[in-house]
Amino acid sequence: MAYSTHPQHPDIDNEMWASIDEIIGRYRHKAGSVIAALRECQNVVGYLPPLLMDYIGRGLNLPPSDVYGVASFYALFSMEPKGRHTIKVCMGTACYVKGIKEVMSRITNAYHLEEGGTSLDRRFSLEAVRCLGACGLAPVMVVDADTHGDVKSDKVLDIIETYE
Amino acid sequence: MEKLTFEGLQQRQKALSEKAASAHVSQLLICGGTGCHATGSIKVIDAMKEEIRKQGLTDKYEVVETGCNGFCAMGPILVVHPEGVFYQKLKADDVPALVQEHLIDGKHVEKLLYKDPNTKKRIPLQDDIPFFSHQMPRVLRNKGLIDPESIDDYIRRDGYLGTAKALLEMTPEAIIGEVKTSGLRGRGGAGFPTGLKWEFASKSPSEVKYVLCNADEGDPGAFMDRSILEADPHAVIEGMIIAAKAINAHQGYVYARTEYPLAIRRLQKAIDQAKELGLMGENILDSGFDFELEIYQGAGAFVCGEETALMRSIEGKRGMPRPRPPFPAHKGLWEKPTILNNVESFANVAQIIVNGGQWYASVGTEKSKGTKVFAISGDVNNIGLVEVPMGASLRSIVYDVGGGIPKKKKFKAVQLGGPSGGCIPEQYLDTPVDYDEIAKVGAIMGSGGVIVMDEDTCMVDMARFFMDFIQDESCGKCTPCREGTRRFLQLLEKICDGKGIPEDIDALEEMAVVIKDTALCGLGQTAPNPVLSTLRYFRDEYEAHVLEKRCPAKRCVNLLKFEIDPDNCTGCGMCFKACPADAVIWKKKEKAVIDKEKCVKCLTCFAKCKFDAIN
Ligand SMILES: Cc1cc2nc3c(=O)[nH]c(=O)nc-3n(C[C@H](O)[C@H](O)[C@H](O)COP(=O)(O)O)c2cc1C
Ligand code: SF4
Ligand code: SF4
Ligand code: SF4
Numbered sequence A: 001m002a003y004s005t006h007p008q009h010p011d012i013d014n015e016m017w018a019s020i021d022e023i024i025g026r027y028r029h030k031a032g033s034v035i036a037a038l039r040e041c042q043n044v045v046g047y048l049p050p051l052l053m054d055y056i057g058r059g060l061n062l063p064p065s066d067v068y069g070v071a072s073f074y075a076l077f078s079m080e081p082k083g084r085h086t087i088k089v090c091m092g093t094a095c096y097v098k099g100i101k102e103v104m105s106r107i108t109n110a111y112h113l114e115e116g117g118t119s120l121d122r123r124f125s126l127e128a129v130r131c132l133g134a135c136g137l138a139p140v141m142v143v144d145a146d147t148h149g150d151v152k153s154d155k156v157l158d159i160i161e162t163y164e
Numbered sequence B: 001m002e003k004l005t006f007e008g009l010q011q012r013q014k015a016l017s018e019k020a021a022s023a024h025v026s027q028l029l030i031c032g033g034t035g036c037h038a039t040g041s042i043k044v045i046d047a048m049k050e051e052i053r054k055q056g057l058t059d060k061y062e063v064v065e066t067g068c069n070g071f072c073a074m075g076p077i078l079v080v081h082p083e084g085v086f087y088q089k090l091k092a093d094d095v096p097a098l099v100q101e102h103l104i105d106g107k108h109v110e111k112l113l114y115k116d117p118n119t120k121k122r123i124p125l126q127d128d129i130p131f132f133s134h135q136m137p138r139v140l141r142n143k144g145l146i147d148p149e150s151i152d153d154y155i156r157r158d159g160y161l162g163t164a165k166a167l168l169e170m171t172p173e174a175i176i177g178e179v180k181t182s183g184l185r186g187r188g189g190a191g192f193p194t195g196l197k198w199e200f201a202s203k204s205p206s207e208v209k210y211v212l213c214n215a216d217e218g219d220p221g222a223f224m225d226r227s228i229l230e231a232d233p234h235a236v237i238e239g240m241i242i243a244a245k246a247i248n249a250h251q252g253y254v255y256a257r258t259e260y261p262l263a264i265r266r267l268q269k270a271i272d273q274a275k276e277l278g279l280m281g282e283n284i285l286d287s288g289f290d291f292e293l294e295i296y297q298g299a300g301a302f303v304c305g306e307e308t309a310l311m312r313s314i315e316g317k318r319g320m321p322r323p324r325p326p327f328p329a330h331k332g333l334w335e336k337p338t339i340l341n342n343v344e345s346f347a348n349v350a351q352i353i354v355n356g357g358q359w360y361a362s363v364g365t366e367k368s369k370g371t372k373v374f375a376i377s378g379d380v381n382n383i384g385l386v387e388v389p390m391g392a393s394l395r396s397i398v399y400d401v402g403g404g405i406p407k408k409k410k411f412k413a414v415q416l417g418g419p420s421g422g423c424i425p426e427q428y429l430d431t432p433v434d435y436d437e438i439a440k441v442g443a444i445m446g447s448g449g450v451i452v453m454d455e456d457t458c459m460v461d462m463a464r465f466f467m468d469f470i471q472d473e474s475c476g477k478c479t480p481c482r483e484g485t486r487r488f489l490q491l492l493e494k495i496c497d498g499k500g501i502p503e504d505i506d507a508l509e510e511m512a513v514v515i516k517d518t519a520l521c522g523l524g525q526t527a528p529n530p531v532l533s534t535l536r537y538f539r540d541e542y543e544a545h546v547l548e549k550r551c552p553a554k555r556c557v558n559l560l561k562f563e564i565d566p567d568n569c570t571g572c573g574m575c576f577k578a579c580p581a582d583a584v585i586w587k588k589k590e591k592a593v594i595d596k597e598k599c600v601k602c603l604t605c606f607a608k609c610k611f612d613a614i615n
């Protein structure tokens, strides 16, 4: 069931809209579920374009300002499109002590990327995250779903290069 | 599936342990925690299963994927049970030889055994390795021994007996009494007595109440809660059911960090299995008591670990703290009486019920009872998850369990309590693990992150690091925290950049008092701690930055010259090989020089030079 006609958006196809409607359907009668709904919709589309947030708001019967408010508060949500691969560099204490600063500066220099930025060719997005809970392997970097431990600055680019 | 009664549970437990005792099957316990998954344990598990099948050993050996074994830096890890031989850093390629030599020929595979970094000796048995032998596993009693996705593994090791006792034989008052006797204090950081918290909520009149578990684990450098959930999720569930009975709640939520997918998956599976057996849901163990549990995923905001913010977040709002009172025990989630406890706090409860509060309190110090789980990381040989009795000294954690500092470097400080905590220097390493004693030396027990720092760590830079974290995570609701942390950060950055003046140090101290007294929640109130503790013990480093424009640990980029001292340079060429920017000019047997035009100030060469020749 669609909660209003699907708006047009270049990054959201019909299949995605169907998943989005399914997600909203599951959460529409559950109080306090906007965070879960945003998370799942972001998983489908990759990010949260404003028009999608409006749509979710209508589906959950929430004013758009509530939806934006929540989306902008939590670091998980992104309103910008992401690269094909997401590089998460752990800036937690254990990784910091073990030299993640050097790793980060290698990456930013090599790909002309900023923390939080996406490369022009949309190959990589770079995020600085706080502790991935794998401190035993510090310094830690996660590319997409792969956790890489013990990433030293002289090895990091070799790892990243394997992600086309 | 048929729902269990108490007799049914006991019979199942008995049958499972008899089967385990009679079957003559050795278990190959391979770690499947997040850390070991990252180092390739799934491939090792697959290879092991395949090899066992190929060699026709399936009736003698069973491959079990466990949760975090604890010694994460050595992963992937295999422990051959029950003999207890410990193999580390396994690769799938090692498996055929290991099966042949150990399982068939009965010999240890020397090169895969643990090697003591100090004595250089190989140690075959897990229990003999210093990292393990100084520990006291209580919360972690099942760690590395059971398949966390099998409820029967848990039941076999006396699982759900605490729940049964609490629901069938005890009144809420009796449960609270037992928890009070145990002396258990909250493991999430503040150390509030758990029994007392439950008592407040139990006396709060309401038809609807909630039990919440804080699995947000926001402190960077902490992974205790993740490991507990990954290794023994039912222990946490039991603690929540027992708490629910104590305060008469029927609904619970676990607020889990979204960055912990494996922990969330295993916890969900555990909840589903418990439901199937009637250990969760309606009429648990035919006791007439109902309890439902749901997982709620956070969305990446550190402040949501604070109790009132966490509750707002579950309500689907921006996770901003609110003033207390009213306390959650009276008005919590959806304005109903609520208790919130940390993962580790809950994981202690079932054993307190089974063995009694007295048993629990038999270990520890006067005001800190039981054991504490720590995640040790940083510049230390043995990185991982450990559990020691309260009262053990920090020195024994760093040196006996942690194995000391690698690469012959000197110890500088140990950081406890994350961004709300502090650094403890060498002269206070004999401080015991005790809420009040640790507070006396300017840190806090915290949730259990222990970060060891060697001489190459700049303490001003660490203070800046924590302030950067806090400033970034401040929710912005109150001015002292929002503006104060920004100002703090500016000052620290100025000092690290070599632009500091002596008055800046005084300003830091003055601002600390203001923020502490006026911020609304714990985040702001404790924000100055890392600055204050480093100023207390490492004032000389601040002064070197401010007065001499020098960073003694050579970490602050803007205070470094990026020059090689020809007197110290041996011409080894390590810096040349490591430099990503081709900025080092070096020929064999000649001294190196840095081309400052090309240098991108990445500090790689500083770490590589063993002769301290780069300034
Ligand atoms: C900013 C902030 C972050 C916190 N983060 C956590 C956390 O990640 N995990 C946790 O258990 N407690 C955290 N706490 C403490 C909780 O507010 C609360 O005291 C605790 O969960 C209560 O459980 P306990 O009594 O079992 O420790 C945090 C507190 C503050 C102020
Ligand atoms: S102290 Fe900081 S984090 Fe806490 S409510 Fe105030 S601004 Fe928010
Ligand atoms: S700091 Fe980095 S770029 Fe500069 S010389 Fe050293 S390794 Fe090369
Ligand atoms: S690593 Fe140090 S000693 Fe070796 S060439 Fe470079 S500056 Fe000289």
Ligand code: FES
Binding pocket: A090, A091, A092, A093, A094, A095, A096, A130, A131, A132, A133, A134, A135, A136, A138, A139, A140, B220, B221, B222
């Ligand atoms: S600090 Fe990097 S994984 Fe914990």
Ligand code: FES
Binding pocket: A136, B031, B032, B033, B034, B035, B036, B037, B067, B068, B069, B070, B071, B072, B073, B075, B077
């Ligand atoms: S994850 Fe394997 S030992 Fe911790």
